[in-house]
Amino acid sequence: MYKIIKKEKLNDTVDLLEIKAPFVARKCEPGQFIMLRVDEDGERIPLTIADYDRDQGTVTIIYQIVGYSTTLLSQKKEGDCVQDFAGPMGSPAELTKKEHKVIGVAGGVGAAPLYPQLKKLAAQGTKVDVIIGGKSAAYVLLADAFAQFCDQVFIATDDGSLGTKGFVTNVLADQIAKETYDECIAIGPLIMMKNVVKITKPAGLPTMVSLNPIMVDGTGMCGGCRVTIDGETKFACVDGPDFDGFKVNFDECMKRQGFYREEEHQCRIGRG
Amino acid sequence: MAKKNMQVTKVPMPEQAPEIRNKNFDEVALGYTQEMAIVEAGRCLNCKNSPCVKGCPVNVPIPAFISKLAQGEFEDAYQTIVLENALPAICGRVCPQENQCEGKCVRGIKGEPVAIGRLERFAADYHMKHHKGASDPVQKNGKKVAVVGSGPSGLTCAGELVKKGYDVSVFEALHKAGGVLSYGIPEFRLPKDLVAAEIKNIEDQGVSIDTNIIVGRSITVDELTEEGYDAVFIGSGAGLPGFLHIPGENLLGVYSANEFLTRVNLMKGFQFPKTPTPVKIGENVAVVGAGNVAMDSARTAKRLGAKNVYIVYRRSIEEAPARAEELHHAEEEGIIFKFLNNPSEIIGDDKGDVAGLKIVKQQLGEPDASGRRRPVPIKGSDYELAVQTVIIAIGQKPNPLIRRTTPGLSCESWGGIIVDEDTMETSKKNIYAGGDTVTGAATVILAMGAGKKAAAAIDQKLSLS
Ligand SMILES: Cc1cc2nc3c(=O)[nH]c(=O)nc-3n(C[C@H](O)[C@H](O)[C@H](O)COP(=O)(O)OP(=O)(O)OC[C@H]3O[C@@H](n4cnc5c(N)ncnc54)[C@H](O)[C@@H]3O)c2cc1C
Ligand SMILES: Cc1cc2nc3c(=O)[nH]c(=O)nc-3n(C[C@H](O)[C@H](O)[C@H](O)COP(=O)(O)OP(=O)(O)OC[C@H]3O[C@@H](n4cnc5c(N)ncnc54)[C@H](O)[C@@H]3O)c2cc1C
Ligand code: SF4
Ligand code: SF4
Ligand code: FES
Numbered sequence: 227m228y229k230i231i232k233k234e235k236l237n238d239t240v241d242l243l244e245i246k247a248p249f250v251a252r253k254c255e256p257g258q259f260i261m262l263r264v265d266e267d268g269e270r271i272p273l274t275i276a277d278y279d280r281d282q283g284t285v286t287i288i289y290q291i292v293g294y295s296t297t298l299l300s301q302k303k304e305g306d307c308v309q310d311f312a313g314p315m316g317s318p319a320e321l322t323k324k325e326h327k328v329i330g331v332a333g334g335v336g337a338a339p340l341y342p343q344l345k346k347l348a349a350q351g352t353k354v355d356v357i358i359g360g361k362s363a364a365y366v367l368l369a370d371a372f373a374q375f376c377d378q379v380f381i382a383t384d385d386g387s388l389g390t391k392g393f394v395t396n397v398l399a400d401q402i403a404k405e406t407y408d409e410c411i412a413i414g415p416l417i418m419m420k421n422v423v424k425i426t427k428p429a430g431l432p433t434m435v436s437l438n439p440i441m442v443d444g445t446g447m448c449g450g451c452r453v454t455i456d457g458e459t460k461f462a463c464v465d466g467p468d469f470d471g472f473k474v475n476f477d478e479c480m481k482r483q484g485f486y487r488e489e490e491h492q493c494r495i496g497r498g
Numbered sequence: 499m500a501k502k503n504m505q506v507t508k509v510p511m512p513e514q515a516p517e518i519r520n521k522n523f524d525e526v527a528l529g530y531t532q533e534m535a536i537v538e539a540g541r542c543l544n545c546k547n548s549p550c551v552k553g554c555p556v557n558v559p560i561p562a563f564i565s566k567l568a569q570g571e572f573e574d575a576y577q578t579i580v581l582e583n584a585l586p587a588i589c590g591r592v593c594p595q596e597n598q599c600e601g602k603c604v605r606g607i608k609g610e611p612v613a614i615g616r617l618e619r620f621a622a623d624y625h626m627k628h629h630k631g632a633s634d635p636v637q638k639n640g641k642k643v644a645v646v647g648s649g650p651s652g653l654t655c656a657g658e659l660v661k662k663g664y665d666v667s668v669f670e671a672l673h674k675a676g677g678v679l680s681y682g683i684p685e686f687r688l689p690k691d692l693v694a695a696e697i698k699n700i701e702d703q704g705v706s707i708d709t710n711i712i713v714g715r716s717i718t719v720d721e722l723t724e725e726g727y728d729a730v731f732i733g734s735g736a737g738l739p740g741f742l743h744i745p746g747e748n749l750l751g752v753y754s755a756n757e758f759l760t761r762v763n764l765m766k767g768f769q770f771p772k773t774p775t776p777v778k779i780g781e782n783v784a785v786v787g788a789g790n791v792a793m794d795s796a797r798t799a800k801r802l803g804a805k806n807v808y809i810v811y812r813r814s815i816e817e818a819p820a821r822a823e824e825l826h827h828a829e830e831e832g833i834i835f836k837f838l839n840n841p842s843e844i845i846g847d848d849k850g851d852v853a854g855l856k857i858v859k860q861q862l863g864e865p866d867a868s869g870r871r872r873p874v875p876i877k878g879s880d881y882e883l884a885v886q887t888v889i890i891a892i893g894q895k896p897n898p899l900i901r902r903t904t905p906g907l908s909c910e911s912w913g914g915i916i917v918d919e920d921t922m923e924t925s926k927k928n929i930y931a932g933g934d935t936v937t938g939a940a941t942v943i944l945a946m947g948a949g950k951k952a953a954a955a956i957d958q959k960l961s962l963s
Contacts, residue, residue: 252716269530312709314712360878442775448756452748
């Protein structure tokens with residue numbers, strides 16, 4: 227059992243949890259994730275490691291309440307436990323010092339996995355900018371946290387309640403026309419990452435994306451997380467989850483993610 | 499002296515009827531009664547040179563335990579088996595006996611061999627039902643051993659070492675111990691309560707099992723040594739699923755057998771939506787392959803409600819690697835066999851869902867490198883089988899994680915860890931390995947044999963130091 231040390235509501239659908247998990251905290255790196263089960267018989271769900279504290283042995287996760295398991299998780303309080311918390315899983319992101327600048331693009335809860343990556347880059351002395359997108363002001367996550375180490379924090383909301391009205395991709399197109407970047411790291415919904423690549427590829431700006439296919443074990447055992455990269459099948463849980471965005475077959479990813487849509491619905495009515 | 503039984507056939511195994519069992523997940527074979535066990539035990543001739551024992555990879559004293567059964571001394575029979583085999587309830591159920599102990603039995607020359615597997619199962623089940631006593635505590639020797647993976651190889655190695663006084667910690671990546679016994683082999687063939695009881699038995703002897711720890715990520719093999727483990731045994735299995743590399747394999751409705759069986763067994767997907775992990779199966783299902791994994795997948799699909807389940811295999815039934823009993827049970831349950839049929843493409847519809855499997859019929863040609871006759875395509879024999887689900891069960895290889903994160907560990911080009919055959923020691927000092935991660939996908943009993951051999955070698959080496 228793994229104890230919830232701290233819980234914070236970031237907005238009405240996103241929570242932050244700090245969980246005691248020394249085995250994960252001692253070795254995890256930005257880009258990696260954990261697999262948790264809320265209770266006995268629970269589903270294994272993957273969540274990215276948003277932050278960690280090696281001395282305290284704690285790991286931070288930030289998740290959006292989208293279905294059965296995340297709803298169940300959101301009912302847990304500080305001091306409660308989750309049944310299983312396994313990791314770290316996945317390959318750490320390759321983050322080396324860059325000459326000019328890196329631009330991060332976050333859509334919704336994608337801000338959580340992006341945060342440790344940009345933080346590490348900044349700590350190594352690379353300059354970083356970030357564009358954070360959300361439905362409206364309340365859904366723009368971690369803006370203050372990013373401001374601690376980013377040169378510039380851009381915000382885009384669908385309704386214009388904060389920052390620019392429109393998509394992160396509009397801001398991105400403007401920004402790469404203005405400044406020289408070595409790399410873009412985009413994490414968010416598949417459709418957002420696909421559209422980011424539509425801008426960065428013609429501009430020749432190398433772009434890393436983080437894929438979140440449906441996973442079962444997270445250890446390379448089931449092959450359920452397979453994605454096509456440059457025409458080749460890869461297992462996102464071990465070969466990724468970060469991949470070269472120019473090579474990802476996004477359309478296939480989107481189809482595969484929707485495979486259990488009906489069952490997810492049924493599960494929510496049947497159980498929750 | 500118990501009565502000799504000269505019947506040429508085995509005492510039949512009571513089973514659930516095929517048309518009933520293919521709709522539930524309860525165990526198919528129900529087990530002998532005491533009377534049946536005594537009668538079957540009477541068929542053993544107690545051969546002096548006991549050829550059957552030579553067929554058993556762990557040398558179970560077969561005639562000795564069977565003669566105890568014949569005399570009604572069931573607990574003694576069990577104690578005789580566990581001198582050599584720590585998991586008899588499991589082996590009695592899943593060993594390919596026809597190629598091992600029973601394959602060598604002299605009674606098999608004229609008629610059926612003695613039902614050694616069934617008798618082994620009987621003794622183990624008897625013990626579990628009637629015997630609750632805890633084992634005596636062992637004097638600790640102050641040495642620590644780490645075991646990676648809690649499948650049959652790791653559990654056996656851990657069980658042997660704890661009996662000799664070692665402190666043994668098992669590290670398991672999944673949330674549940676047991677390896678393939680827990681996530682792969684279905685409930686109807688190997689009840690999970692029984693696996694859990696065998697694991698608890700090993701824990702009661704003092705082995706600690708830490709789940710949710712992925713060696714290579716949470717901690718590396720070298721770090722285990724740095725933390726003071728005097729030896730490490732790697733029993734990480736062959737969990738990496740193979741695919742066919744034909745067009746359409748990433749369509750919706752294509753599963754690896756591992757994914758399909760894990761969803762159903764480990765995650766209890768057969769109870770969805772009572773349990774939250776879904777598993778989706780079409781009306782018509784093709785399972786590619788003909789080993790135990792394929793039979794388990796096919797029979798599971800049938801139980802989940804599929805109307806037509808096909809086994810599609812490019813060779814003939816003679817080459818099918820599954821246990822004879824599984825082939826027989828699958829056929830009884832209405833699985834449709836398509837031997838000498840090789841899939842060439844998975845067809846999708848406009849939504850990306852599986853709509854069919856394209857197949858080329860084969861005939862047998864000259865023997866290939868494996869000594870089996872090579873399937874050769876028959877020109878113009880292509881056809882399409884209408885299915886909505888395809889399950890790929892064509893074999894597994896060792897997961898690359900440990901070899902990628904353990905510098906200096908020598909491995910075969912296909913991924914197997916290289917060991918000294920006598921000691922199971924790897925190219926790294928005091929690091930041992932065994933089971934499927936060394937041999938590639940094999941059997942429970944071979945994995946146990948490897949775990950046992952490694953435990954003996956570890957003990958021999960560490961007791962000198
Ligand atoms: C490597 C990785 C990292 C992730 N990191 C985060 C994160 O930091 N924060 C966050 O909010 N979400 C993250 N996700 C997504 C998160 O795992 C899903 O939202 C969660 O599993 C949904 O579970 P549910 O039962 O609440 O919803 P469901 O009703 O089951 O599903 C809702 C949606 O979640 C997706 N989903 C369902 N099951 C899984 C599964 N087992 N694996 C992946 N996706 C699934 C489905 O495509 C569906 O669209 C990550 C996913 C992956 C693969
Ligand atoms: C569906 C199916 C049916 C089968 N039927 C039969 C049968 O009828 N008869 C028979 O004899 N054999 C059968 N087999 C084969 C048999 O189950 C295997 O040969 C046997 O389980 C191998 O044992 P093992 O200990 O080497 O590995 P496994 O049982 O594979 O166990 C390995 C364990 O190590 C864990 N692990 C892997 N990597 C790591 C890591 N990095 N860190 C921590 N833990 C890790 C895994 O999660 C797993 O729990 C079947 C196999 C399958 C898949
Ligand atoms: S362990 Fe397997 S091979 Fe050995 S006697 Fe028992 S059933 Fe036969
Ligand atoms: S070979 Fe058959 S008959 Fe002979 S001892 Fe073994 S089991 Fe008994
Ligand atoms: S989640 Fe099973 S292989 Fe990646």
